[in-house]
Amino acid sequence: MTSVIPKLEEMQKEGGEAGRKQLQQITRYLTLILASIQAFGLSTWLWRANAVLDHPATGGFPIFFVFGNMAVLIAGTVFIMWIGELITENGIGNGASLLIMIGILSSIPHYFNQTAESVSVGATTWWGVSLLLTAFLFILVAIVVVQEGARRIPVQAARKQVAGKTVQGRASYIPLKVNQGGVMPIIFASSLLLFPVTIAQWLGKPTMKRVSWEFWTQNFWNWDNIR
Numbered sequence: 001m002t003s004v005i006p007k008l009e010e011m012q013k014e015g016g017e018a019g020r021k022q023l024q025q026i027t028r029y030l031t032l033i034l035a036s037i038q039a040f041g042l043s044t045w046l047w048r049a050n051a052v053l054d055h056p057a058t059g060g061f062p063i064f065f066v067f068g069n070m071a072v073l074i075a076g077t078v079f080i081m082w083i084g085e086l087i088t089e090n091g092i093g094n095g096a097s098l099l100i101m102i103g104i105l106s107s108i109p110h111y112f113n114q115t116a117e118s119v120s121v122g123a124t125t126w127w128g129v130s131l132l133l134t135a136f137l138f139i140l141v142a143i144v145v146v147q148e149g150a151r152r153i154p155v156q157a158a159r160k161q162v163a164g165k166t167v168q169g170r171a172s173y174i175p176l177k178v179n180q181g182g183v184m185p186i187i188f189a190s191s192l193l194l195f196p197v198t199i200a201q202w203l204g205k206p207t208m209k210r211v212s213w214e215f216w217t218q219n220f221w222n223w224d225n226i227r
Contacts (some may be wrong), residue, residue: 024085031081032074039073040066097183143186149178 002008002023011019043066048057055062084095092098118124152173179185 028081031077035074035077036070039070039077042073043069146179147182150175151178152176 002012008023008026011023015022046052046069047055047062047065050057052062052065055065080099084099087093087095087098115124115129119126119129153176155172155174157170157172
């Protein structure tokens with residue numbers, strides 16, 4: 001939000017170490033607020049999905065379960081946030097990003113087993129899996145190329161006089177990166193891709209029927225077809 005709110009941008013650029021700590025403290029409080037909202041929503045959803053023992057969805061609101069579950073989820077969030085800050089402070093890298101990466105890598109063995117089972121039962125073929133892996137590799141290479149790509153703007157220093165001699169200034173360049181946002185555009189893009197799915201869920205379960213793309217027909221304006 002430092003790019004959107006001028007006060008936070010000023011705090012980050014001109015506040016020095018005190019401004020950085022103040023921003024970090026604001027981030028912690030916002031994390032607690034968001035964790036509390038999400039924990040309440042998740043706990044309530046579990047109850048309404050009839051997934052809580054001794055608390056049927058048709059019964060009264062299970063206040064002890066909801067708040068107890070919220071306490072566990074919020075405590076886990078704070079613990080992960082603390083670990084991330086320790087990783088960052090010790091110079092290993094961005095703690096939050098490393099934890100996200102570890103979470104993704106930990107699911108790779110499950111994906112391998114799932115793919116092997118699909119091939120063994122005939123749900124997919126090895127050439128299909130190979131084609132998919134090739135596409136993943138191509139996408140990975142493309143991401144790295146764009147992420148590391150930069151246009152070098154040449155900078156020529158002026159000549160100067162040293163002991164009565166004219167010395168040519170050293171040539172250098174300013175690297176202008178293609179992607180200034182780093183990993184954030186990828187994260188936001190993946191979030192934006194969920195919008196159609198979310199809207200479809202709000203509109204209801206679509207019926208299994210042929211979609212009509214003929215704009216001038218009556219079938220095109222049918223509600224199920226538009227949905």
